Amino acid sequence: MDIPVDSSLISLANYLTARREAILNNWLTVCQAEPGFNTTRGLSREEFNNKVPFMLNVLDQRLRQVPLQGDIRLLAGEHGLHRWQKGYLLRELMGEIRHLNTILLAELRQFWQASPAPDAERVMSSYEYVSWFSAQSNQGSVEQYTELQRSDASSRVQLLEQALDDLNELTRQRGDLLRTASHDLRGSFGVIQGAASYLNLMEASESDRKEMLEMLNRNLTTVREMVIQLMDLSRLEAGQEPVTIQTFDASQHLNKLVDSYQPLAIERGLVLKADGPSDLQVQSDPLQLQRIVQNLVLNALKNTSSGWVSVSWAAEGDYRWLISIQDSGPGLPNQQVGSLSQVLAPSPESSSAFGLPNPEADAREEAITLASKQGEGIGLSIVKRLCELLGASLEIEAKAGQGTLFRIRMPINWKA
Template structure:
């Protein structure tokens, strides 16, 4: 620290008293200089305390230095807190540099005004004051700018990791989509083969029970083929960009009840409880056919993969702008690394941590011997992919919550009046 002598001590003490009395003016002039700077984005929305942040404390440390008193705080540490505040407030690095320049120029202007009016400092005292001001300026820059720069680097690395994680997920999802199509083609061929054999056996039934069993086999496979063809047709339309909205007024409650009635035979066959709950009437504006396609895809998945328990469908008016449709089941949930799980991870609601800090539990390898078993569930991911694309077309939001062994909840929020 620079040394004062008795000849300079008294006028410097007078200067510090003057600057302390002018502290509010210094801060106000500093803000005006920042707002007048065309290279800075004006932070006029800041309150006085938000704008000043750690600067009054930095100036107080400068006063202690000028009086040759010990500092209880490190100026660089105080300045780093200021840099953190500015980073969180959206400042750019050039703005922070300009802000520091304006601050210490304002202080030097006040020193010059004191010397002009009093003439007490003299050359030695003025040199000492300037040395301390520039020393504090250097420490403030190192503290605020270096910490700010470190935050930028950390943020860039975080974004890079998040982007890589998202790209990895999209890559796996793309691979799974190809598997969906191959599996669907295989299922279609298998179903047609079963139907061919069953129809041939119908020509030679031994008993009425055998005939009934064969007809039941045909009906099950016809239903399965119908669902697969509908999914593949939807998928082809979406991929070709041929889906357009047909906006009309309709009653959601009536639509859902009719769809549930149609699905009841499948629910009874699987020994499941299928229940719908919602207002008796809910008039909305939207694409009735696409809402039904979304419901059928989700309902088909829930009924197909829930082995025991229930499937619940709920429709409700959330507010004047949105209504929601929810399908919840007591099924097995999504298995790690399945395409449905990858999609659910992307649509998980209210995620507060960044992707790079999340546990990538849905990306883990399946235990040995389990992968083959999961192939039978590939069409579930295709149905969810179709629903996701239809939601994007209708500007609806889609949330998925699922835990292995605890079931799945899919919630779709539609606009009451699409734009």
């Protein structure tokens, strides 16, 4: 559209410039009064105006037939992005643009009504300019909003698909764990049944009966511990494990725990040592912390035939502290070091105690299977769940023939 410049269009531009503040105020007032425009009420005057004053500048330049210093469609797109970020619904965005155009048309009508004998052609030209402004502002803002909406929907689909994949993977891992536990329980019950049957034999010697009784007791203890672990795991997975947060001295708490395990270490011929600062005030659940450390320390004592088990702790900056349980046991082959649900691998910022790179994802399942075969799968699952309950991360490093290290990073101040 290429219309010659005339004084009436320049007069219209001057009028709209003089009425700019009133136009913006009226626009804000009518939008705030619109039912369902809840987002508008939470914006400041500057936030509400956003790119509209710049869009009106371009309309002014068009009326004056001077080079344009902006693109209304692009400015409207930025306006639509702003409204998206502020949480506008599409109907709110379209409604406020509609109100702005209605106000401009009303101003146009008032200008021509006050003009002496307006020329019909010039009146028509001015309405064409405002119509152009309306079309550009609607197209730019709605296109941008719609594109953002489409992109957001696509992202949500991807997140849902990823969540579904993760859920399927967790279900598969849980199934593997329960199958292993069921196999172990069946094996223990088989031993118990066999031992009990043997005791009924009249010709069994006293020494044989004693051996069978010992086997019976061992397997009954194993079954009891496994059933308790399965119940603990089920309670954790159901979110029914209570958390009692309090401030306590973690150093004193851990020293007492390690002291309580010394008789078992001596019985196993192992050196159990505790290292850490004399005072470390933290906010957490001491009982759940005890369960985590107990699972890992007892597991280390059980699987280490000779050498030592080390429990150490330290503050890590102002916000985190860590506990490490390391042993000189058989460890795991490098290619089998893995994690439960991809949590036990060293995090990128952690330094590997064994100088080994982070384990590859495709080797993790082998480590899970190996741990389960050794009867550790349920215990490690419980530890992982307890760490999640306390907002902690759990990492594992291991090297064949050199031992295994579990590292727990916990917040100093617990947050729900």
